[in-house]
Amino acid sequence: MNGMQDMPQGGGGMQMAQDLALLAPEIAVLLTAVGALVFEMLRLPKVSLPFTVIGLLVAAGLTVPLLGTETTVFSETFRVDALSEWAKLVLLPATVLCVVLSYPEVKDTDREGTVYVLFSMTALGALVLAGAGDVMFLVIGVLLSSVGSFPLVAYPRDDRATEAGMKYFVFGSVALAVMIFGITYWFGATGSTLISDLPRLSGAPLAAVFGLVAALVGLGYKASLVPFHFWAPDAYDGGPVSVAAFLSVVPKTGAIFAIAQIARDLPAGASGWPLAVAALAVLSMTYGNLAALVQENVVRLLAYSAIAQSGYFLLGVVAVGESGLAVSSLVVFAAAYAAMNIGAFAVVALAGRDLRDFAGLGRSRPAAGAAMVVFLISLVGIPPLGGFVGKFLLFGAAIDAGFAWLAIVGILNSVVSLAVYLRIVVSMYGRAKEAPVSPRPVAAVWVTALVFTVGVGLAAQVLLGRVA
C-alpha cells in the first residue's frame, strides 16, 4: 500500500505499540468474540453471555480515554477520530442491549452462544466501517458485518428465516461485489487505497464517479438506503426481534459513518457527490415513511421506519466538510437513534410482531406502553427527547451546508412519520387484551433505552460539548 512509504522512519516498534494501544477497544471486541466462541465450544453458553456483555462494555470503557484524539493508525488506514470513537461508545452499549434482548429468544436452544459471538463480530465490522481510512477497510467492514449477520437472520431455521437469510445473503453478496469492482477504479486512478488520497481523483472524473457509485451501493446496502433496501424488511422480520433491533442500529450506523469518512476527503463538489447523497436521503426518507404507513406488522413497520431514519442520517453526511455541525449531528443522532430504536424493538419483543398484538398494551402494561410512546414520539422527533435533538442538529447541519430544501423535505417527512407511529399508539390505547408476559431482560433493555432516549435529549448540550 502506498501509505506505507509515508510512515515515519525509525521507532517502528514503538509506532506499532502506540497504534495497537489506540486500537485497544477494537481488539477488546475481537477478544470478546473469540472468548465467547471458546465458551460456546466448551458448551458453556451461560458463561458466554456475561462474558460478551462485560467484554463489550470494557471495550466501550477503553474508548473513553481516547476521546478527543484525532489521529490515524497503521499508516492512515484506520482513523481514530470523533466518528470512530463515538461509534464505539454508542454501538458497543447498543450491541450489549441487543445481546441482552436476544437472551429470552435464544436461551436453551443449541447454538445459543454462537449468537453472542456473531453479535460481537458484526459489531466489530460496524466499528471497522466507522473508522475506515482505507477502502480495504470499507470492504472488510461490510464483509465482516454481513457475514456475521446472515446467520443471525437465519437463526430460527424455519422457512421464513431461511428465506430471509437467503435473500439477505444474495443481495449482500451482489452489493459487495459491485462495491469491490467499482472501487478498484479508485485504486487504478490514484494508485492508492487510502481514502485520504481521494482528492487525487480530480484528474479522473470517470473513475471517481464509478468508485463513488460503487461505494454507495455497498454502504447503501449496509445502511438500508433506498434503492438498496429490499432485503431489510424481510431480514428484520425473518430473524429474532433482537437481531432486527441490532441490524437496524449497529451495522447501519457503521455504514453511515463510513460514508461520512469518504465524504470528508472528497474533492470539493466532487462529481455532484453531495447531490447524489441528498437524492438518496430524499428517496429513503420518503419511501421509508410512505411504505411504513401501510404495514400491519410492527417489525416491518419499524424496518421501513429505519429506512426513513437512514435518510435523515444522510443529512449529516451531506453537510460533512461544509458545516461544523456535521460530525456532532451524526454522533448525537446515532446515540438517540440507537436508544429509541432498540427501545421500540424491545417493546415489540414484549408485545408481539403484529399491530393487533399492540391492542390495549397501554392499558395492560402501562409502563411499557408509556415507554413505547416515548420511543415513537422520539422517532418522530418531538422535543425534548433525543430524537428531536438529533434531527434538529442534522437539519441544522444540512441548512448550514446550503441544503435548506433537504431539511424542509426532512421536516415534511417527520410530519408524515407522525401518522406512521401514531398508528401504533392509537392501537395501544384501544381495547385492552391480556397482558403479555414480560421477561426481565426485555424490561431491562427498554428501561435502559428509555433512560438514554430521554437523557440524550435533556443532556444534549453536554454531549455536544464532548463531541466538538
Add this chain to the structure above:
Amino acid sequence: MFPVVSVTLFLPLLGALVLVFLPGLSARAAHLVGLVAAGLTLVASGVVWARGALGGGFSQVEEVPWIPSLGVAYRVGVDGISLPLVLLTTVLFFVALVFSLEITERARSYVALFLLLETASIGVFVALDAIVFYVFFEVTLVGMYFIIADWGYEGRQRAALTFFIYTLLGSLPLLLAILGLYLASQPNTFDMREYIADPPLTGLAAMLALVAMLVTFFVKTPVFPVHTWLPLAHTEAPTAGSVILAGVLLKMGTYGLVRFALQMTPDAFRAAAPYVAILAVFSALYGAFVALAQTDLKRLVAYTSVNHMGYVVLGVAVAAATTDASVAALALDGAVLQMVSHGVVTGVLFLLVGALQDRAHTREMGAFGGLLRAAPVLGWGFILAAFASLGLPALAHFPAEFQIFLGTLRVYPAGVLVVLGIVVTAGLYLRAIVTVFLGELPERWKGTKDLDARELLSIGPLLALTVLIGVAPFLVLGVVHETTRAMGLL
C-alpha cells in the same frame, strides 16, 4: 422568584401522571384528582394574574437553557394578551371537569386526557419559545382527538379523524414559518421575544411566512373556507370537549394570529390586511347565515363560533392595517376581549345544550317547546347566554364587539357591513328561544328536570362572568390595554 407560570403549566400534567400511575382508582377518586389538580391550577393562574404583566411587556419570564449553542430553551412568560387567555383556560377546564362529574365510563383516562390537554393549552399561551409553542400546539390535537374519538357521539371516529388530519396538516406551514424565522434571526434563536422585538424576516420571505402562519391559524380559528372540520367536531364531541374546543382551542388560532402573524411579520401583515379583513367579514357573515339555517342546537352554537371568531380576525386585521396607534390598540383590545367573551359565553351555551341533550336525547329545535315552564333555570340561563352571544349591552360580547366595530369604522368604513351579522344572530337566537323555551309545553317534556347542583356549579360561574365582563370590561381590558399600548403598533 417562585416560578408560578411553570407551576400553573405543569400542575395539570402532574394530576394526569398521578392518574396514569394509579390504575386502581375508582371513577369518583379520578374525578377528585382532576378537580383538585384543575382547582389548584386555577388558583395558581389567579396568582399569575395578580402578579400581572408589568409595563405591558413579557413578564414573569422563566427560562431554562437547554441547548444554548442552538438557541433552544424552555421559555415561558405572560403579557397582557396571554394573561386573560390563561385565566380563561384554567376557568373553563375547571368548569368542564365539574360538568363531567357524571362521566363514569373510563373516567380515569377521561380526566387524565383533560388534564393533559389543559397543560398543553396553557403551554400554547405562555410559551415564549417557538419550539415550545409548536409542541404544545400539536399536543392539544392529540388530547382533543382522543376526547372526541372515545367519548363523543355516534359519528365520533370520523369527526375525530377529520379534526386531527385537518389541523395537523394545517399546522405544518407554521413549522416552516418558524424555521424561516429561526434561520433569519441573528444569532439563530427560537426566542419568540427576539422575533417580536426585531422581526427578522423582510420582503418576500416575510410575506411567505405570513401566508404560512395565516393558513395554520385560519384552520384553527376557523375562518371560511377552512372551517369545515368545526361543525363536525363540535356535534360529535362530548359536551365538556365542545366547551374546551370552542372556548380554548379556537383561541389558539387568533392568539397565534396576534402573537406570530401580527407581531413577527408586521409589515407583511399590513400589506395583506385588506384581504384578511375581507375574509374575516365574509367569514363572520357566512357563520351567521349558516347558523340561521341550522335546526340542531349544537350545530347552531358551533356556527355562531365562526361568526364571533370572524370578528376577532377582523379586529386583528384592523390593528395591522392602521397607522394610528390608538386605533390599533382599540381594535386589538376588542379582539382580545372578544376571545375571552366568546370563551365564556360559548362555554355556557354548549353546557346548556349538553344539559338539554342529556335530558331529551335530541338537539333538534323542532322537538322542543315551552321548556321554560318545565326547567326555568335552564331556560333563563340559555336566554341570558343567547342575549350575551348576540351582543346585548351589559353582557360580555358587547364591549368587545363595540371596540372592534369602532376600530373597523375608522380603518375600513365598508367593513362595518359586518354588523349585519349581529342582526342575523339576533334573529337566530330569538327563533331558538321561541321554539325551544316559549309556547306550549308538549306532553312528553312535562317531566323535564331543571338543572341539578353539578350543572349549576359549572354553568353558574360562567353566567356570572358573562355579566361581570359585560358590566366591568375594564377588569380584563386594563391588563390587555397596557400591552396593546406598549406594543406601539404603528
